[in-house]
Amino acid sequence: MNFRCECGHRIHDNTDYLPYKGYFLADQDQDDLMDEIDDAIEKSGPTPRDKEEAAMRIRSLITRLFKSAYQCSNCGNLFMDLGPAGLEMFRGVDPVNKNLLRSALGEQWRGHVYGEWKDILPEWQTSHGILYNETNVSCPSGESAGNGHYSDWEALERDYYQLFDELKNRNAIRYSQLEKNGTLIHSWSLPK
Ligand SMILES: [Zn+2]
Structure with a gap:
């Protein structure tokens, strides 16, 4: 997918490791995700199939709970992808930090x-x-x-x-x- 920022820059989401894409997790959802991870480690059965099913449950929950975010690398506008509600745009305050969505590891x-x-x-x-x-x-x-x-x-x-x-x-x-x-x-x- 791709979309155009108000500054004219086109933002693409067509590959992995994008330096301008990130994910948001609501605090209201964090405990549910942690619980699912704990259950996968502590309560899943012993077979490889049990492990795979537990891993799939975590992945599916991550996909459902995390909202994608994008930052325009030209002007720094931030976009949150709210699924059916579309993209919500936020303008930064000058000078904008354009590396907001880079890895936490810097x-x-x-x-x-x-x-x-x-x-x-x-x-x-x-x-x-x-x-x-x-x-x-x-x-x-x-x-x-x-x-x-x-x-x-x-x-x-x-x-x-x-x-x-x-x-x-x-x-x-x-x-x-x-x-x-x-x-x-x-x-x-x-x-x-
Ligand atoms: Zn822009």
């Missing part, structure tokens, strides 16, 4: 790094190489590191490894990958 949240290169450009893309820094740590090294567009593979490769090293040293990533023409050149995941 810069310690583990995010992702993606680098991608294509010799042949798809129609919707304007540059051959893109580097995404999807963490809460902004551009830790050189000015081109993070969310950059590239017309030179060597520059993308160099910046990717530089960004990867810096963010890995700061424990800020859970997954990182570099692709060239659909071939995986490098990938790294946080050991479980």
Whole structure:
């Protein structure tokens, strides 16, 4: 889904780990959720099926009780998704903190790094190489590191490894990958 803020910025909800999306839980609902979690641990039966059913009950309750919220990354307006009642918009007071819905862990949240290169450009893309820094740590090294567009593979490769090293040293990533023409050149995941 996507919708447009009054400032003209379009807000998309089409992927995971969005830095501008969060959830609200009413205090009136919190005890019910905690009780369901306690019951799942203490009272569910011993079989894998019992465990799975208990986990599904928690997930279903979470889906029912949590309201989605979005923040416009352009102007900072906050939206609450009230389901059938639609979206409710709240304007902030200047200067607006535009990172309200980021992880409670701040810069310690583990995010992702993606680098991608294509010799042949798809129609919707304007540059051959893109580097995404999807963490809460902004551009830790050189000015081109993070969310950059590239017309030179060597520059993308160099910046990717530089960004990867810096963010890995700061424990800020859970997954990182570099692709060239659909071939995986490098990938790294946080050991479980
Ligand atoms: Zn806006």
